[in-house]
Structures are given as structure tokens and as C-alpha cells.
Amino acid sequence: MTKIVWKAGTLLAPVPPALISCGSVEKPNVMTAAWTGIIASDPAMTYVSVRPSRYSHKLIQESGEFVINLTTLPLVKAADWCGVKSGKDVDKFKAMGLTAKPCAQVKAPQIEEAPVSLECKVKSVTNFGTHDMFLAEIVAVDVDDRYLDEKGKLWLEKAGLVAYVHGFYYTLGRKIGKFGFSVEKKPKKSKEKDFEPQKKTIKPKISSHKSKNTTKRHRNLMRP
Numbered sequence: 001m002t003k004i005v006w007k008a009g010t011l012l013a014p015v016p017p018a019l020i021s022c023g024s025v026e027k028p029n030v031m032t033a034a035w036t037g038i039i040a041s042d043p044a045m046t047y048v049s050v051r052p053s054r055y056s057h058k059l060i061q062e063s064g065e066f067v068i069n070l071t072t073l074p075l076v077k078a079a080d081w082c083g084v085k086s087g088k089d090v091d092k093f094k095a096m097g098l099t100a101k102p103c104a105q106v107k108a109p110q111i112e113e114a115p116v117s118l119e120c121k122v123k124s125v126t127n128f129g130t131h132d133m134f135l136a137e138i139v140a141v142d143v144d145d146r147y148l149d150e151k152g153k154l155w156l157e158k159a160g161l162v163a164y165v166h167g168f169y170y171t172l173g174r175k176i177g178k179f180g181f182s183v184e185k186k187p188k189k190s191k192e193k194d195f196e197p198q199k200k201t202i203k204p205k206i207s208s209h210k211s212k213n214t215t216k217r218h219r220n221l222m223r224p
């Protein structure tokens with residue numbers, strides 16, 4: 001394998017095309033940010049890197065609050081649009097048919113249509129050249145109860161989350177493992193029905209003259 005060395009860049013992928021809502025429920029704004037992530041779990045800490053020229057930058061700096069809303073397939077057009085239009089010029093919530101819903105712990109609005117919204121309070125702002133990094137504590141998490149089962153377990157894979165890779169949006173592929181599966185002693189049969197390997201694979205066309213062994217080999221190759 002030959003790898004070509006490029007100059008320093010930001011080619012981390014996939015990243016979330018997250019919808020960052022800010023302002024107030026009465027006067028909400030939303031921008032898209034790919035440069036956001038988790039820093040620590042306890043306390044739950046996050047960041048979002050925002051160019052000072054963004055209208056959202058001003059709103060987040062003034063209020064010290066923002067909300068990270070996860071983007072799904074039905075929201076991907078809004079995510080792209082909110083990432084190219086400014087709240088300086090247009091009410092993006094109205095234009096995209098989004099609902100600004102009050103949060104539990106911050107005055108910034110969450111997007112009702114998002115399956116998960118992380119309510120954040122800014123702890124510090126650090127400039128890194130082109131962007132300011134808002135370091136923030138996640139003070140509450142709002143989860144759409146449609147994705148919770150009767151035991152309160154979250155089935156986030158049902159939400160249709162979207163990833164952003166090098167300029168393009170993608171839906172997620174099939175589930176291929178769970179945390180720690182590589183070190184499990186015996187591959188246990190999962191109780192989660194979605195975790196079962198797909199049974200309905202396309203059957204290879206095997207003509208009658210082929211041996212049983214060939215058929216078996218084909219079947220193994222088809223296994224996910």
C-alpha cells in the first residue's frame with residue numbers, strides 16, 4: 001500500500017452534520033456543524049467549533065447556551081440548508097418547517113423533530129485561528145420517546161441518523177457488531193432481533209449440475 005502525504009487538514013470522517021440550535025424559543029436560530037464531539041463522560045462535556053463570522057457565534061457567545069440536535073434522514077435537507085444560509089437573513093426554523101421546543105435546562109430551543117437533543121452550557125471559548133471552540137457541559141439530554149421501548153431502552157438505530165463524509169451525506173449501513181464483540185469468547189446469539197445476521201440474502205443462482213460443496217461455499221460467501 002502506498003500512502004500519499006498531504007498537507008495538514010481536517011479529513012476526519014464520518015462526522016455528524018449536527019444541527020446546532022441557539023437563541024431563544026421566540027427567536028431561534030440553527031446552524032449546521034460537523035466540528036462537534038464528545039470530550040468527557042462525567043461530567044458530560046462537548047464542544048462545537050464555530051467561525052466568528054456566523055450569526056450563531058454571536059448568539060452562543062451572548063447566551064452561553066446551545067443545543068446539539070442529531071440529524072436524521074428526514075432532517076438532512078434542513079441540515080444542509082441551515083449550513084448554507086444565515087440566520088442574519090432568514091428565519092431558518094420557519095423556512096425549514098422546524099419546531100423550536102423549550103428545553104429543560106437551557107433557554108436555547110431544541111428542535112422538536114430531532115430524535116435526540118443535547119442541552120449545552122458553555123464553559124469556555126478558545127480561539128483556534130479560523131474557529132472559536134465553545135467548550136460546554138451537556139446539562140440534559142432530550143430523547144424522543146418513540147425510540148424507547150417499554151423498558152426505557154433507546155433504539156437509536158431506528159431514528160435514521162445521517163453521517164457526513166468529505167462533503168457528502170450518508171445514511172448509516174447495517175449493524176455489524178456491538179461494543180466489545182471482538183473480544184467476546186463465544187459469539188453469543190443476541191437477543192436483539194436487529195442484531196441477528198440477515199437471513200434473507202440473495203440466493204446465488206446455482207445450476208443443478210453443481211456439487212453440494214459448491215453450494216455450501218456460495219452460501220458462506222453470501223453471509224454478512
Ligand SMILES: Cc1cc2nc3c(=O)[nH]c(=O)nc-3n(C[C@H](O)[C@H](O)[C@H](O)COP(=O)(O)O)c2cc1C
Pocket residue numbers: 017029030031032033034035036049050051053054055056057079080082083084085086087088131164
Ligand atoms: C455539513 C456542514 C457542516 C458545517 N460545519 C460547520 C462547523 O463545524 N463550524 C462552522 O462554523 N460552520 C460550519 N458549517 C457552516 C455553517 O453551518 C454556515 O455558515 C451557516 O450558514 C451558519 O449559519 P448562521 O449564520 O445562521 O449561524 C457547516 C455547514 C455544513 C453544510
